[in-house]
Amino acid sequence: MSPRPTGTCEAVQGQIQAYVDGELDAVECAPIEEHCRSCRPCAVLVQGLRQTIDLCRDAGHAPLPEAIRERARHRMRELLDAGRR
Amino acid sequence: MRAQEAAYRVSLLVCGNPDDAEDVMQDALMRTYQHVRQIEAPEAFRTWLYTTVRNACLMKRRRRVGEPARHVSIEQDGGDGHERAGPVEIEDPARAADEQLLNAWLGSRLRAALGELPDTYRAVVVLREIEGLSTKEVAAITRLSEANVKTRLHRARAMLRERLEDL
Numbered sequence: 001m002s003p004r005p006t007g008t009c010e011a012v013q014g015q016i017q018a019y020v021d022g023e024l025d026a027v028e029c030a031p032i033e034e035h036c037r038s039c040r041p042c043a044v045l046v047q048g049l050r051q052t053i054d055l056c057r058d059a060g061h062a063p064l065p066e067a068i069r070e071r072a073r074h075r076m077r078e079l080l081d082a083g084r085r
Numbered sequence: 086m087r088a089q090e091a092a093y094r095v096s097l098l099v100c101g102n103p104d105d106a107e108d109v110m111q112d113a114l115m116r117t118y119q120h121v122r123q124i125e126a127p128e129a130f131r132t133w134l135y136t137t138v139r140n141a142c143l144m145k146r147r148r149r150v151g152e153p154a155r156h157v158s159i160e161q162d163g164g165d166g167h168e169r170a171g172p173v174e175i176e177d178p179a180r181a182a183d184e185q186l187l188n189a190w191l192g193s194r195l196r197a198a199l200g201e202l203p204d205t206y207r208a209v210v211v212l213r214e215i216e217g218l219s220t221k222e223v224a225a226i227t228r229l230s231e232a233n234v235k236t237r238l239h240r241a242r243a244m245l246r247e248r249l250e251d252l
Contacts, residue, residue, distance in 0.1 A: 021154055042098050052246045055195055056214035065092060065186040072093045075107050078112070 007035045012042050022050050088130075089114060091216070092138050098191075098211045099142045101185045101200050105149075108139040116141075135218070136226045139177040139208060146204070205229075205243035213238055 012035045018024050019032050035044040063069075092113050096106035116137050116242075124133050188196055199207055205227065212223045213234070224231045 017242075018234065047248070048246045049242055052242055052249060053214055055192070055249065056210065056245075057217070059191050059195060059213035060094075060217060062190055064090070064097070065190050067228075068097075068183065068186055068190075069090075072089070072107055072110060073102070075111060076089060076171070079111055 006078060007031050009035075009042055010077065012036070012039070013045070016042075016046060016049065020053060088117070088134055092117075092134060095135060095138045095211060096142060096215060097187070098199065098215060099139070099204075099208055100145060102180075103187070105142075109138060109145050112141040112144075113137040125243075127163050129200045130223055131218075132225050135212060135216070135222075139212075139226055142208075147163055154241075195245075198245050199249065202241055202244055206237050206244070209234055210241045210245070 003026075015024065015028070015032060019029060034047075036046055038076050089110070090161045093106060093110045093233075096109035096113070097103065100106045100109055113134070117134055120133075123228055124130050191199075193231065202210065208227055209229075212226060215219065218226070220231050220234050223229075224234045227234065229237070
């Protein structure tokens with residue numbers, strides 16, 4: 001049988017954004033982590049948020065497709081050439 | 086050309102398609118070049134650029150509101166302004182190729198999930214999560230309070246999570 005969760009889910013969920021954004025110090029993180037060790041729904045919520053954030057951040061690091069970049073560069077060259085005329 | 090790349094990436098993510106994104110990028114970069122001397126602090130340039138892109142996206146969207154949602158062929162229209170029954174989507178091969186490239190780049194599920202978010206939520210997620218700006222910078226760009234940015238980010242993350250749950 002799992003141990004009884006410490007703290008309430010509401011209290012943890014109220015701080016979950018700050019927690020996943022790394023805005024809390026170690027003292028503030030400790031009760032959240034302790035709660036999540038024994039509360040599966042909150043642990044799943046934290047994990048899910050982290051995965052979503054990672055997915056977005058990975059997308060930010062992926063270079064744009066070359067064909068699309070080239071078209072944008074071509075359009076910019078046209079624009080700059082038109083400005084010089 | 087990092088400014089151009091950033092402007093284009095955000096335009097693409099917020100507008101959703103390359104045609105609109107190219108117009109937005111062009112508009113935003115022209116405005117930025119015209120006003121670049123007024124930007125005193127180098128760190129203000131980033132906020133200026135993203136703000137200009139965001140405003141250009143909003144303008145583009147407003148102009149789009151008056152346009153038809155899909156293309157109608159001449160045969161379908163019949164010439165009297167009344168569309169005939171049985172709408173047929175006209176496939177544009179270039180656009181289909183772009184769609185494939187963009188889906189491969191961002192992941193079709195993430196791209197679709199971002200597209201389903203309300204405009205302001207999408208802008209907040211793109212600027213904060215994908216572009217990696219601070220809450221303060223996002224607040225300045227979107228003209229929202231920092232508390233409001235956090236609230237929208239919270240809701241947007243939950244919506245994305247719901248749509249991407251099985252990934």
